[in-house]
Structures are given as C-alpha cells and as structure tokens.
Amino acid sequence: MSSACHMFFGGSSRPPFRARVISIVITRLVLNQNTLPFSADCSIAGVPWQLSTNSPYVLQAAEKWRPLKRGSKPALFEMEVLVDSAQHAPLRTAHFRGIRHLVFATLPPSNFVVYDLARKRVHAALSEDTARNLSFWNNLLLPISIGVLGTAIGIAPLHCACLERNGAGFLLAGVSGAGKSTLTMALANRGFAFISDDWTYVSKARSAPVAHGLYSPIKLLPDAVRFFPYLRTLAPHATLNGELAYELDPLRLPKITAKSRSYPQRLLFLERLSAPGCHFKICPPEYAKAYFEAHAERLPDEVPGAKEFRSDMFQHLAAYPAWILRTGEGPHETAEALDDFLSEATHAVA
C-alpha cells in the first residue's frame, strides 16, 4: 500500500512544470467495500450507525454498541475503519482541526480520523494495537465521534454533567474550574445515579430531550484527592489534552450507579463563591438558553439545519425549571445541600 513519491507535472498547453521531491514513502489506504469486508449495525446515544472495517478486533469492540432491537431505523452515520497492520507510523500527538465540513483528528499513538459532517461519515486509519484496545474505542473514539458529528446526526453535545435523583434527571453546567466533576462525584457517592461527568449528549425521543453519557470516565484533577482520599490508591495519568488527571470508570466504582441515559427535567448552573455558604437562585429561561448558546461550539454553515436543531434543543431545555447554584463549600457539603434542595423542590411540585 505504499509507494515512493515522485512527482512530475506537465500540461499540454503550458510549459511543463516539474517538482523534484526526494524519495519519500507515501502510505495510501483505500476505504471501500473491497478493503472493508466486515460490517455491523450499531447504536450509540440513541443513534443508529453502520460500521465497516477490515478488522475482526474492531468488529468485536463494536459488540458493546450493537442495538438490542435489530434494524428498522436507517443508519444516521457511517464509520469506516481500516486497520493497517503494516503501519508503523511515528507517534502522533492528539490534535484536532476543523475546516468547513471536515474535522481532522490525530490520536495517539498513530491514528488518523476524519469526520465528514456533510456526508455524515467517519473515516479512520488505526494501528493494530489500537484496534485491540477496547478503552480506546469506548472512552475515546466513540465519544469523540459523537461529540464531533453532534448536530449533524441529531445530537447536541453539552459541556455539563447529568445525574438522576429518584428517577428525575438534571443537567449540571458550569464553567471550567467551578467544580462540576468533584460535585458530580460527591453526588454519585450520595446515591444519585450517574449518567455523565464532562460531556452530555442530548438527543430527542418523541420530542423530549434525552441525555446520554456513553459511560465515559469521570475525570478528576489531582487536587480532588483532598475530597476523595481513596484516590491516593490510584495514579493520575496524562489525559488526551496533556492534563494530569484521575480517570475513573463509572461502571467499576463501588457504590455508584451508572446509567446510560436519563430524561433531564431540571437545570443547575454551578458557580463558585469565595465565601462559605450554598445558595440557590431561580434562573429564567433566557439565562439558560443564553448560557448554552454562549458555551457551545460555533457550527459551520456546511452542515444544513445544525444551528436550527441545536437552537431548538437549547430552547426546549431552557423551558425546564432552572437554578443557579452558588457555593463556597466543598463538594460533599454542596452535594448535601443540593440533595436537600431537590428533595424540597420535588415536595413543592408534588
């Protein structure tokens, strides 16, 4: 699949132009039905999709995402994954760039993924080691894919956590550093069901928003060890963006209930106070919508209907009861206050 690169251009109507290039190796990978003989129908975050690959390992990794009910809905996106066993590319760093309808991702160690938002297709060249790595699939490639395709396939990615208390879901938003992750962890430890920590993927089912979490890891910065001493038994590691963090699999944490989805009915916007105390302030729908719009990624014009879909989703979510939660307390104290508050709010509604 490789060839030496020598280029020679000559036009019939113009003087020939020649460029000399020192001999380098170009890897050419063709993605089509012949090179990707295996396929599978899958479903993620309520979205049906189709996988094509040349690797039985990839097919195996996708088994977790096979739909319980087979196939009445057509695939909303296609993912083509070519595993190149001959590939020994140098180490790539994680790097994302987008331009019009294309999004490029290089993912360590040597993987190249391109998202075509206009055609709703994902094209990937993976190393064989990556193809065998379930964690790469479940914690990295698929959540990233849903986040990047997002509005093109009817999903609004929101930078917020989602939890559930007694069957009632709520979204917990807040700027970086507000303490969303530690509060999420504290709430999960108090018995709230955990859906997501950093990113929540919201689709619509029968016109109601549904929040999906994909069982992505809970990411806690090293200083979270102050609040969760058992982290001392673990080692933080460098995450994709180079940040040192603990990444905890919600399905493997004792005493934590993890769910794949929830129907959010409330919104909370977390703000950090320097003074002690924990205060709840009713938040108007305009604030909620403006918050979501201000913190959402700018969308390209090349994806038809994306902006309208997302704006409609924000409008829908903003209609739910919402509060600004201002806290100067630690995550456990704030979780206790929120638990009490939601309990009272539920009684008040009842």
Next chain:
Amino acid sequence: MLSLDLPPHLDPRDLLRRFVPTPLKAFYRLGAVHLKIETNDLGLVPTLMLGVDDHARSRCEWGWKIARDPDAPGPLLAPRILRTEALSLVEMGIACLIGVDHERRELLAFVGRDIDSSTYQQFLLPFFCRLIMEPSALHQEAEYVLGGTAGSDD
C-alpha cells in the same frame, strides 16, 4: 517570501480553528482547472508557476482554503493518504492536514508553523495539485499526465 505575523486564534467557541479568517485571495489557472485560493498567510500564496488567471473570478472550479496554523509545530512526516469515494484525506503529522473533496471541488488544508515557504512551494503545492488531479485523471477530465520519475529542478 513575506509572511503575516499571525495573531493566535483564541476563540473559545472555535477550538477546531474552523473560523480562522483567510482574507488573502488569489486566482490561478492549472490547465483546464481554475483555482480560487484563500489563505491567511502570504507565504502560502502560490508563486506564479501555476499561471495567474485574471478572468477566473466568475468561473472558478476549485476552491482551496489553506490556513497557516501557528499552533501546529513540527516537521512534515511521511504522508498517509486515505482515499474514499469522494475524499482524499492526508496527514503528515500535525504539520499538514489536507482534505480534498472531489465532489465539492474543495481542497482544505492546515499548514503548520514550521513549514517554510520553500518546502511549501516546492513540495506541498505540487502535492496539492497532484491530489486534486489524480481522481480527475481517473474520470478523464484532466489534461495532466501524472506519474513518471523524479525530475530535476529546472
């Protein structure tokens, strides 16, 4: 070659750098193909080897958008090309990412900060031309002959 002193692109809502402005525009002719090239860096404007087309403004067939990426350091790595039905997708490390959409007739690329004008003009630019021409040749739309052997600069 002059180069713009590019300010960092700090839009927190555009982490992918989709909306990096590319205010420099130029029109060229490459055989039968008319190119409209947009970029944010004078160093990425092709030198005249492609032939300037003063009449191309209303009938441009291919659009190239080439963004200098000041946040992508490092050298070019050996190209890896993914070919799909409609796209040619190339990565050379993070120093150069290229997407060619043959249906939409667009070439979209990021060129890293350490790629000098000489490397760009002598290697990347011919490579871009080849990428857009190869599928055209398959469809017998191109005048250009591709392949052959290494030539010398002249």
